[in-house]
Amino acid sequence: MINSDERAEMQMNPGARIVLLGRQGAGKGTQCVRLSRHYVVPHISTGDMLRAAVREGTELGKMAKAVIDAGQLVSDEIMVGIVAERLQADDASTRGYILDGFPRTVAQAIALDEITQDQPVGMAIDLVVPRELVLSRLSARRVCRDCGANYQSTGVDPSPWICENCGGDVVQRDDDTPQAINNRLDLYETQTQPLIDYYGQSGRMFHVDGVGSPDDVFDRLTKVVEGQI
Numbered sequence: 001m002i003n004s005d006e007r008a009e010m011q012m013n014p015g016a017r018i019v020l021l022g023r024q025g026a027g028k029g030t031q032c033v034r035l036s037r038h039y040v041v042p043h044i045s046t047g048d049m050l051r052a053a054v055r056e057g058t059e060l061g062k063m064a065k066a067v068i069d070a071g072q073l074v075s076d077e078i079m080v081g082i083v084a085e086r087l088q089a090d091d092a093s094t095r096g097y098i099l100d101g102f103p104r105t106v107a108q109a110i111a112l113d114e115i116t117q118d119q120p121v122g123m124a125i126d127l128v129v130p131r132e133l134v135l136s137r138l139s140a141r142r143v144c145r146d147c148g149a150n151y152q153s154t155g156v157d158p159s160p161w162i163c164e165n166c167g168g169d170v171v172q173r174d175d176d177t178p179q180a181i182n183n184r185l186d187l188y189e190t191q192t193q194p195l196i197d198y199y200g201q202s203g204r205m206f207h208v209d210g211v212g213s214p215d216d217v218f219d220r221l222t223k224v225v226e227g228q229i
């Protein structure tokens, strides 16, 4: 259900079709939640969708668990199928979407352009944060098992740790081990960085500095988005 604040925001904001790129730990999750509220469009995170499937023990979840925990990528074919289905839902087809974690390979980006021909991705934004900084953020990262909200461990954490947003359990992700983190960052360089050229060729690539407070980064992001929509 849409509440009255959201209705007012919808009248102010025309929606958006955005892909957010950026290294693991760059703050995509945090910023996507804010952007999604601001532009009243669904935040579609393939990582969250896969983790939900793992928790629910679906066929997809069973297949994906070992791949995710090792820091590898789920196959393009499966990922494209999941996203294609999600984009058909009313919210995405009427308002747009903010994609987080997809596309992650050039093959996925090409497939995405094919399935969104009527409502193509308007812009891809690279949230730029150096590798050394994301490494330290990721080892302290904790997430809500239910809503995906992100937290940082200080070393003296509440126990049990309850999410401020939804009351879910705040935990360390199984794939936030040093080995899996390094695998994911290496894969980001080889598989995902080429997307910057892909979106650049069609004039849809933008870069935003992701270093700074969440509020500062959000301000930078909305300036770039509003220049385009």
Ligand code: ADP
Residues within 6 Å of the ligand: 023, 024, 025, 046, 047, 048, 050, 067, 068, 069, 071, 072, 073, 074, 075, 076, 079, 100, 101, 102, 103, 104, 105, 108, 175, 184
């Ligand atoms: P991170 O950005 O920290 O890697 P995500 O939550 O985006 O975390 O994704 C977690 C895992 O889910 C990935 O390491 C990968 O195994 C899988 N995954 C998510 N999105 C995709 C995708 N588009 N293609 C392939 N695998 C994916």
